Amino acid sequence: MATTTLTIAFTEIVGLPKMKERLGRKGLVELLRIQEELLLPAVLQHKGQVVGPVGAASMLCFEDATSAVRCCIIMQQLLATYNDTPTTVQPLNVRIGVSTGGVALIGNDLFGVTVNT
Numbered sequence: 001m002a003t004t005t006l007t008i009a010f011t012e013i014v015g016l017p018k019m020k021e022r023l024g025r026k027g028l029v030e031l032l033r034i035q036e037e038l039l040l041p042a043v044l045q046h047k048g049q050v051v052g053p054v055g056a057a058s059m060l061c062f063e064d065a066t067s068a069v070r071c072c073i074i075m076q077q078l079l080a081t082y083n084d085t086p087t088t089v090q091p092l093n094v095r096i097g098v099s100t101g102g103v104a105l106i107g108n109d110l111f112g113v114t115v116n117t
Contacts, residue, residue, distance in 0.1 A: 003102040007068040013056040014093040046071035
């Protein structure tokens, strides 16, 4: 199995279980839509790919660490702007973790220590 070096970023909405109770299914789906609408352009601008959503988390991959980190900084800035907007009903706080290393591509998914870090 061939491996390649990639930078993986995981995003996760903070406090999701309590939000899910408060917002209900419809509200949660809307929050996930807002997250994608806010963050996906930054990922694409930095030549990243969404490997897959995992519930309210996402796995992103980038060919280099610089692009990944720059993208993550912009995503946090976009979220801060969104959260500071007076019309925002539900703030969206997202944790982002980044790891670089060898990964194996199997089908449309990534595997390896870098992915599990």
